[in-house]
Amino acid sequence: MNSIRTPKRRLITSALPYANGPIHVGHMAGAYLPADIYVRYLRSAGEEVVWVCGSDEHGAAITLRAKKDGITPKEIVDRYHNEMQGAFKGLDISFDHYSRTSSEKHHKVAQDFFLKLLENKSFEVKTEEQYFDQEADQFLADRYxxxxxxxxxxxxxxGDQCEKCGSTLSPRELINPKSTLSGSKPVLKPTTLWYLPMGRHEGWLREYIEKGVLNGELHHDAKKWKSHVVGQCKSWIDGGLQSRAMTRDLKWGVPVPVEGAEGKVLYVWLDAPLGYITSTMEWAEKNGQDWRKWWQDPETELMHFIGKDNIVFHCIIFPILLKEHGDFNLPHQVPANEFMNLEGDKISTSRNWAVWVSEFLENNPESSDPMRYVLTSIMPEQKDSEFTWNDYRDRINNELADVLGNFVNRVLVLTRKYYEGAVPAILEGQKLTEVDTSLINELESASEKIGDLILRFRFREAQLEAMNIARKGNKYLTEEEPWKLQKTDPARVEVIMHLACQVVGNLGVLLEPFLPRTAEKISISFGVSGSKWNDASPSLVKPGTILGDLPILFSKVDEETVGAEIAKLGDNDTDKKLNIMPQKEQTTFDNFTSMDLRVATVTECIPVEKTKKLLQLTVDTGLDIRTVVSGIAEHFSPEEVIGRKVVLLVNLAPRNIRGVESQGMVLMATTDDGKLRFITPEEGVNAGDVIS
Ligand SMILES: [Zn+2]
Known part of the structure; x- marks a missing residue:
């Protein structure tokens, strides 16, 4: 049997996100961020790679959602196609091409594929009785x-699954079936469906999954597949592969291209993975390439990044479809991730228990790299993991700000102070200490070490290794104390600063897959932009390079932000009533009396520029006239606020909020419909009156 060659090129796909809701951090950590790190590394290492994705826009869940919202399926998918693209762009997810399955092109691709399978006799056509809703005039599949x-x-x-016990079901098995469209009791009516008889494929699938063998040849290294991926596939095959209907009686989807099949569309799990092919075709057309090279040349490696809920579709159903067609490569690697939970619970769209990427970035526009960093640090590579806002704050403050940001800034400041910003050289004959040599050796081996971890899908460790370079640089600077030697041994200080600059320059290259924006800023400042992965070395930064300006890389996350983010979780209309805030921890009388609460009158009010939520209030406290910024702009217009008496915490330390100094805080009540309301004092209470 032949051995496995290094692939000549790689085609990478990420699971097509389903266009019926926004993107949350769990999606990112599952299928997109790991692929982004992988692809950025390959590009930097000069490998031939293309990465495609797109929106999955068909299926019953979208038509149901449209019905519920009283709009068309097209409006739903347009909305979320845009939302999802915005979220990906915001987090610097660098697809080569992003497509969508509702496009004309994709319909054609999917129909041609279906016809080829029909020609190859891959389906069994069966006419059987299915539930039909007479009021809605529709067959009821899956979620209907x-x-x-x-x-x-x-x-x-x-109709397809019990979410309580996890069993896979078919509609006919349900007891007391009810249509989700009209609520009526459905009747049985005959219809024709095209089934994929998966049982036929059990033999070769076992070889493919367990041994990496296809058509008697070694296809991929099965030992390099994640054990939970292989485990899930084996248990599916062991459970017996049932025939699965590849068509649905629905109006929204890719029409079945067969005469007499009006009102039928392709099953979404047939059409969605074919979206990878459509997306590649579109990319190829745009770039003057032949798409066939990427799907049909055996020297191309095909790799699917997905979450664990998609494993059987990518490792069993899609390979069957590809093999039945005959012209396509089968997946060589499916590095699925497990799930990320959030603050002690499963992420849930319907319960709004999620961190929405677009919303987060809108409120924290500089936090793309910090969010990437935290999601990579806790990526669910081998088992489920958990995102918490306290952990987010600690990682940003203690790791990004205190280690990386602080180190880079110190090197820049000292180089400017000692050498007017020009990177010093190590003078001829200057002796290196053991510590110097050890740091040089670190830089010598770093790119290979980190690259190897990335290629093995160990992104957490890879990022940790890259950050360890910063840690070692920081420690080196702290222990060598150049500031103590500058007067007595300037030649030694040149060695120290030269090496410290090399560490920073290397970070500009090695952090790029993880923190692209930070890496770019560092690279520009240290004169190494355009450097590739293999340029990383202890002599990357040229002596004499004048260091450019570098803004503060990371600002710290405060308690208020953490509290506000946690408070948003689960905050939606349906379970608002269940969401009464529990009593806070006990406090003391002294703590309470330390707060100076007074009645104040609002004399002026204007919106804070470039914000949606903030109003700038001028208030008369009886003591003085002062400015307070308040996050109430979504609840009140400035006109509604002027002239009001409010309760003000007057001795809160002043804070700078979006460029305005706020001297105090207006107290508001949150009512159970989620609105903010003023606490209005009784008649006769005046500005300056003390509350105690
Ligand atoms: Zn059940």
């Missing part, structure tokens, strides 16, 4: 039908 679970008796099980 609910009832009690035949396995665990739970109510509200769907």
């Amino acid at each position: 039908i609910t009832g009690s679970c035949p396995k665990c008796q739970a109510e509200g099980a769907y």
Whole structure:
């Protein structure tokens, strides 16, 4: 049997996100951020790679959502196609091409593929009785039908799955079935469906999954697949592969291109992965390339980044479809991640238990790299992980700001102070200490070490290694204390500063896959922009380079931000009533009396520029006239605020909020519909009156 060659080029895909809701951090950590790190590394290392993705815009869940919102499926997918692209752009997810499955081009690609499978006799056509909603005039597949679970008796099980016990179901198994469209009891009516008889494929699938063998040849190194991926596939195959319908009686989707199949569309799990092919075709057309090279040349490696909920589709169903077609490569690697939980609970779109990427970046426009950093630090590579806002704050403050930001800044400041910003050289004959040599050796081996971890999908460790370079540089500077030697041994200080500059320059290259914006800033300042992965070395930065300006790389995250983010979780209309804030921890009388609360009158009010949430209030406290910034602009217009009496915490330390110094805080009540309201004093209470 032949051995596995190093691939000539790689085609990378990330799971097509489903266009019926915004992107959250769990999605990012599952299929997009790991692929982005992987692809950025390959590009920097000069490898041939293309990375495609796109929006998955078909399926019953989208039509149901449209129905609920009273708009068309097209409006739903347009909205989320844009939202998702914005979220990816915001987090610097660097797809080569992003497509969508509702496009004409994709419909054609999917229909041609289906016809080829039809020609190859890959389907079994069966006419059988299916549930039909007479009021809605529609067959009820998957999520259109609910009832009690035949396995665990739970109510509200769907036609394809019981979410309570996890069983895979078919609509006919449900007890007391009900249409989710009209609520009526459905009737049985015959319809024709195209089934993929998966049982036929069990033999070769086992070889492919367990041994990495395809058509009697070694196809990929099965030992390099993640054990949870192989485990899930094996248990599916062991459970017996059932035939699966590849068409649905629905109006929204890719029409089945067969005469007499009006009102039928391709099953979304047939059409969605073909979106990878469409996306590659579009990319190739744009770049004057032949797409076939990327899907049909055996020297191209095909790799799917996904979350664990998509494993069987990418490792079993899609490979069957590709093999049945005959012209395409099969996946060589599927590095699926597990799930990321959030603050002690599963991420849930319907309960609004999520960190929405677009919303987060809108409120924290400089936090793209910090968010990438935290998500990579806790990436669920081998098992589920958990995101918490306290951990987010600690990692930014203690790692990015205190170690990386602080180190880079110190090197810049000292180089400017001692050498007017020009990187010093190590003079001929200058002796290096053991510590110097050890640092040089670190830089010598760093790129290979980090690259190797990335290629093995160990992104957490890879980022840790890259950060360790900064840690070692920081420690070196702290222990060598150049500021103590500058007067007595300037030649020694030149060695120290030369090496410190080399460490920073290398960070500009080695951090790029993880923190692209930070790496770019460092690279520009230290004169190494355009450097590639293999340029990283102890002599990367040229002596004499004049260091450019560098803004503060990371600002610290305060308690208020953490508190506000946690408070947003689960904050939606449906469970608002259940969401009464528990009593806070006990406080003391002294703590309370340390707060100076007074009644104040608002005399002026204007919006704070370039913000949506903030108003700038001028208030008369009885003591003085002062300025207070308040986050109430979404609840009140300035006109509604002027003239009001408010309760003000007057001795709160002044804070600079978006360029305005706020001297105090207006107290507001949050009512159970989520609105903010003023606490209005009784008649006769005046500005300056003390509250105690
Ligand atoms: Zn059940």
